[in-house]
Each structure stands twice: as C-alpha cells, then as structure tokens.
Amino acid sequence: MPFGDWNAFEAGNFLRRTRMVFVMERGEELWLVPFVTNQWMHDGMRVTIRRAPTSFGPVGYQIESHLKSGYIQAEIDPPTRTVMNGLVIRLRHPEEKRMRRVTVNGREAKDFNPQRAIIRLKPTSERIVIRAFY
Numbered sequence: 001m002p003f004g005d006w007n008a009f010e011a012g013n014f015l016r017r018t019r020m021v022f023v024m025e026r027g028e029e030l031w032l033v034p035f036v037t038n039q040w041m042h043d044g045m046r047v048t049i050r051r052a053p054t055s056f057g058p059v060g061y062q063i064e065s066h067l068k069s070g071y072i073q074a075e076i077d078p079p080t081r082t083v084m085n086g087l088v089i090r091l092r093h094p095e096e097k098r099m100r101r102v103t104v105n106g107r108e109a110k111d112f113n114p115q116r117a118i119i120r121l122k123p124t125s126e127r128i129v130i131r132a133f134y
Helices: 008-022
Strands: 023-026 029-032 046-052 059-066 071-077 086-090 101-104 107-109 118-121 128-133
Touching: 008 023, 008 046, 029 059, 071 086, 101 118, 118 128
Parallel strands: 029 086
Antiparallel strands: 023 029, 046 059, 059 071, 071 128, 086 118, 101 107, 101 128
C-alpha cells in the first residue's frame, strides 16, 4: 500500500488514538496525558497542548521536567464550558520513580497515587500549577 492510501476509518482511528495520548474523557472526568510515555519526561523535556477540544471545553497544559531539581511541573488551563467531576493528570518519571509529594498552586496536595503516577484535582476555572516531587 503506498503512503497516503489510508481510508477514512484508518485515518480517523489514528487521530482518535493520538488524541487519547494527550487528553481523554473518562465519564465525568478529564484525564490529561494518560498515555504519554515516561521517556518524554527526561530532564528538560516539555509537552505542550493548546486549546485541545474536550466535551468540557478546550483545555491547555504544559508539562516540563526538572528532574535534576527533583520534580516535574505542570501548568493547566482547565476547560470551563461544562462542569466536570474531576481532573486527573498522569506524570510519569522516566526511571519509574514514585512521587513522594505533590503541591498544587503552592499547597501540599494529598489526592495523588504514587503507584499509578496520577494526581486528582478538583475542577476550577483558574490556572493550576502542579509540582510532583520524586
């Protein structure tokens, strides 16, 4: 098959799966970077998404690895069109180290799962700044 000879189903499926790497709805929750590989989080690496369409409204975020300083930081511009029950972000360490602690907007956070590398956030319309320490 020559390059570019995809049918509409294959192209649509490729786009849907690519979207799921960066943003995914799970019921009434919005998950960010659920399937981004931990190899994209080596020190100095960055993942940026702007105005990604979701059923809750457009979302944007930037994740930047500062592993030499012991943390990964995420800045999220959450969607505001439709209220969601929760926002979940997955921040995976490239060496599979577990989170020791998390801050959200400078305050200690308790709702994180080090085994799954996820942080659960309450919905808000304000920018969210997260630091996950390893």
